Structure formats: structure tokens, C-alpha cells
Amino acid sequence: MNGLRRPAWWSVLLTLAGTLLFLRLGMWQLHRADEKEEILRRYATAATAPVRDFAAVAEAPPKDAFARVQVRGEYLVDRIYLLDNPKHDQRGGVEVYAPFRIHGGEHLVLIDLGFLPGNGTDQTPQLPPLPGDERTLQGLYLPPPGVGYQMGGNALAKQTRWPKTTIYLDVKQVAADLGSPLYPLVLALDADPASIYVREHTLDFSAMPPARHRAYAFQWFTFAVAAVVIFLILHRRRKPSRPKSTDSP
Structure with missing residues (x-):
């Protein structure tokens, strides 16, 4: 931590809260993706x-x-x-x-x-x-x-x-x-070749398929990393600037 300035308490709290929130949202998206994949697997096996x-x-x-x-x-x-x-x-x-x-x-x-x-x-x-x-x-x-x-x-x-x-x-x-x-x-x-009806029933996850949940999870995890990186950048120690030398005439 020698390369960092001492941060204000509120900046630490804000960064921690934001990071935890982003991580939680990312985990929730992964959980929803796993849930939907499991539902699709159960649906696929139900036909037989x-x-x-x-x-x-x-x-x-x-x-x-x-x-x-x-x-x-x-x-x-x-x-x-x-x-x-x-x-x-x-x-x-x-x-x-x-x-x-x-x-x-x-x-x-x-x-x-x-x-x-x-x-x-x-x-x-x-x-x-x-x-x-x-x-x-x-x-x-x-x-x-x-x-x-x-x-x-x-x-x-x-x-x-x-x-x-x-x-x-x-x-x-x-x-x-x-x-x-x-x-x-x-x-x-069940499907019937003699029927005029199309009976290919599927679960409609087109609006939010499992892959999209995982893409959103990656986005939230990226936000969490960005919050930490921004915190570190804002609180790094800056090297003191050297005074300009003045030459006497």
C-alpha cells in the first residue's frame, strides 16, 4: 500500500459496496443461466x-x-x-x-x-x-x-x-x-404427421436465453473490476514534481 494515498472512508465504503453489488449481480445472472439450462434439459427428456x-x-x-x-x-x-x-x-x-x-x-x-x-x-x-x-x-x-x-x-x-x-x-x-x-x-x-398443426413445442427463452445471462454476468464482473481499478488509480501516490531550475544571467 506504499504506492497509495490514504483514502477517505467514504470512498472505501462506496467502492466496496459497488464491487459487492456488481459481483452479486454477476453471480445472479450465472445462476439464472444454470436454471434455464436445467429447465431446457428437463424439457428435452420429457418427450421420451x-x-x-x-x-x-x-x-x-x-x-x-x-x-x-x-x-x-x-x-x-x-x-x-x-x-x-x-x-x-x-x-x-x-x-x-x-x-x-x-x-x-x-x-x-x-x-x-x-x-x-x-x-x-x-x-x-x-x-x-x-x-x-x-x-x-x-x-x-x-x-x-x-x-x-x-x-x-x-x-x-x-x-x-x-x-x-x-x-x-x-x-x-x-x-x-x-x-x-x-x-x-x-x-x-404430441406430434402427429397426419395433422395440419405444427407441434414442435419449445420453451420460449428467446428474449433471455442462457447465453445472454452469461454475457450480462461478464458485464457485471467487468464493472466490479473497473470499480477497483478506478479506486486504485484515484488513490495512487503522485511523484512530487521537481522545481524548475532557474539560471542566473
Whole structure:
């Protein structure tokens, strides 16, 4: 410390607080990256996981896994919901959802039938009719798409014609619209080559993937190093300047 001037207490405190804050933010970003990578790994393995009975999973959905389930019942064929303009391979279109009444149960479960490409609902292909008989469905039991800020309130309540269109899928609003209780998660059906729907379900981390979290972590760690370096530069001892020699005439 011989090369440093004695710093003021407040400069030491400020530098220490800033450095610790930057380090903490960097560690948090790394933690979020690890969390998301673990979620993606669990999601990837769920496609080949053994099929479980829906009733057992619905009572206690696993918190650390994505359950692949099987359920039997019938569609409410005249009640279709279109999630407008989700992104799939950079194409606009709609994700199609239909309520499904479980055999022997009171609750409905929302079925994610898949994606149909198009430039908004006006150019979406004609929806094929849903089967009206009782049948068995199979897929992943997943959280619904995220709900953002909805300007204008509940769009479903204002629509009188089916299918109904929304830019956010709010399960509570759908349940109120149907007048029937809904399970909190949705069933994303397995891929079917015979279906017109695209069923390549992925978790949407496009806005903040794990790599971006790590980039932000590097940025915060850089700030921490910069804070220390600035402190050292500002408090280094300066060599006394030599007086200029004056020559007498």
C-alpha cells in the first residue's frame, strides 16, 4: 500500500459496496443461466418419458419436471381459442387451443392443438373440425404461455363469435369465458404427421436465453473490476514534481 494515498472512508465504503453489488449481480445472472439450462434439459427428456395418468399428475404437478400424460374425454367442439401471432420458425400465425372435458371429471383442461402459420387470423388456414366422440389424448402437461400487460381488459369477454382470438392466453379468463373450472396447466399434444398443426413445442427463452445471462454476468464482473481499478488509480501516490531550475544571467 506504499504506492497509495490514504483514502477517505467514504470512498472505501462506496467502492466496496459497488464491487459487492456488481459481483452479486454477476453471480445472479450465472445462476439464472444454470436454471434455464436445467429447465431446457428437463424439457428435452420429457418427450421420451413414460406416459403417466393425468389424474395423478393434475393433483400434484411435478415442480422439477415436465410430465407426459394421457387423458380421456371429449372436446368442446364449438369452443376454440386462437393465440394470435406466436412465432414459429420466424413465421407468424396462431396457436390453437380447445377445451377438453375429462371423462368422469368436472374440470376442463385446455388442449394445445398446435401452430398454424399465417399472417394473423384473417390468413390462417381453415380450422379442421374437432372430433365429437370420446377419445384419448397424449402429450406434455405444461405451463400456459406467459401473460403480459393487457391493454383494454379482457378481450375474450367482448367477443361473441367463435373461434375467439387473444394475444395473451390467460387461463383464468378462459375459465370465466367458458363458465367452467380449468386446470392451471395446458396439455400440448404430441406430434402427429397426419395433422395440419405444427407441434414442435419449445420453451420460449428467446428474449433471455442462457447465453445472454452469461454475457450480462461478464458485464457485471467487468464493472466490479473497473470499480477497483478506478479506486486504485484515484488513490495512487503522485511523484512530487521537481522545481524548475532557474539560471542566473
